[in-house]
Amino acid sequence: MTAIKKELTKNPKKKPQDESKLTFGDTFTDHMFIMEYDDGQGWHDPRIVPYGPLAIDPAAMVLHYAQEVFEGMKAYRTKDGRVLLFRPEENFKRMNVSNERLCVPAIDEAFALKALTELIKVDKDWVPSLEGTSLYIRPFIIAVDPHLGVRPAHHYYFVIILSPVSAYYPEGLNPVKIYVETQYVRAVKGGMGFTKTGGNYAASLRAQAEAEDQEYTQVLWLDGVERKYIEEVGTMNVFFQIDGKVVTPSLQGSILPGITRKSVLDLLRYWKTPVEERRITIDEIAAAADSGKLDEAFGTGTAAVISPIGELKWKEKHMPIDNGEIGPLSHKLYTALTDLQWGNAADPFGWTYEIK
Numbered sequence: 001m002t003a004i005k006k007e008l009t010k011n012p013k014k015k016p017q018d019e020s021k022l023t024f025g026d027t028f029t030d031h032m033f034i035m036e037y038d039d040g041q042g043w044h045d046p047r048i049v050p051y052g053p054l055a056i057d058p059a060a061m062v063l064h065y066a067q068e069v070f071e072g073m074k075a076y077r078t079k080d081g082r083v084l085l086f087r088p089e090e091n092f093k094r095m096n097v098s099n100e101r102l103c104v105p106a107i108d109e110a111f112a113l114k115a116l117t118e119l120i121k122v123d124k125d126w127v128p129s130l131e132g133t134s135l136y137i138r139p140f141i142i143a144v145d146p147h148l149g150v151r152p153a154h155h156y157y158f159v160i161i162l163s164p165v166s167a168y169y170p171e172g173l174n175p176v177k178i179y180v181e182t183q184y185v186r187a188v189k190g191g192m193g194f195t196k197t198g199g200n201y202a203a204s205l206r207a208q209a210e211a212e213d214q215e216y217t218q219v220l221w222l223d224g225v226e227r228k229y230i231e232e233v234g235t236m237n238v239f240f241q242i243d244g245k246v247v248t249p250s251l252q253g254s255i256l257p258g259i260t261r262k263s264v265l266d267l268l269r270y271w272k273t274p275v276e277e278r279r280i281t282i283d284e285i286a287a288a289a290d291s292g293k294l295d296e297a298f299g300t301g302t303a304a305v306i307s308p309i310g311e312l313k314w315k316e317k318h319m320p321i322d323n324g325e326i327g328p329l330s331h332k333l334y335t336a337l338t339d340l341q342w343g344n345a346a347d348p349f350g351w352t353y354e355i356k
Ligand SMILES: *Cc1c(COP(=O)(O)O)cnc(C)c1O
Pocket: 072, 196, 232, 233, 234, 235, 236, 237, 256, 257, 258, 259, 260, 261, 300, 301, 302, 303
């Protein structure tokens, strides 16, 4: 691929004055990366340009049939001022898995990482330094042909935008209340559940709204066929510790293979903590809660890292977990992951990637 052209902004924005007040996904840096795809030509014209609106036709296919994929990752500033990414190759690899499912042309993963590195270098001063803050990275691809027939597009944009964000929970690890969804489903095997695509989120909004009406933070999805097996939580994968043993739902095609999930599994195995990936029924969790054997439950994802679950509600049943407090395993995992991400601990796994 040709070199990445750079057009720098003539009107740099004011950087956030108080990094503790950053909210999630509302502030964007001065630049973005964009490249285009055309059938017969492949990906072309990679460029870093001033952040701003995309001009797309009202008939652009993404607006009608949702042919879109995205990723979510972060850049972290270390105490000595360096900037680190966490397993970024995994994100671009996963993006190609999503691309394949949605008939979006594959990207060159190494080139995408190079483009991201160049973009972050241009906007390096936007990586916040207050403890717990980071630069959220959103790569995405959209189908832009002006065409109302249903088919895979011939023309696409690949874009990366950057957004400085504060700690997910300002008060640190905060147990959340989760409601087990019994009416709506998110995805089924054979669908798009294993991809990061906007349509999965559109399908989740109704359930999320109803959970919030009842003062729950997110929903825990059950499988779409039997409404029996645990899938994942809104934007996070889920883990349980039952009688000392850690379990998480196995990847069966309907849940998102989280990179935080993978890292938690890797860490647990490194620590020789017993862990299983398998199907888990909601009845098993309820029985464990009844017998006092449900030690901990937590969600995992890039945004919150580890999110302890303080209460699960299933139909009329309320299951408080670990007295609504942060369990030792959640705490240990949170510390281990954030120490690696912010460069506060040696990285025996080769997970960190420095921007330089
Ligand atoms: C992104 C995402 C996750 C978490 O994945 P990470 O790679 O750990 O950030 C979990 N579930 C869904 C539905 C997601 O979109």
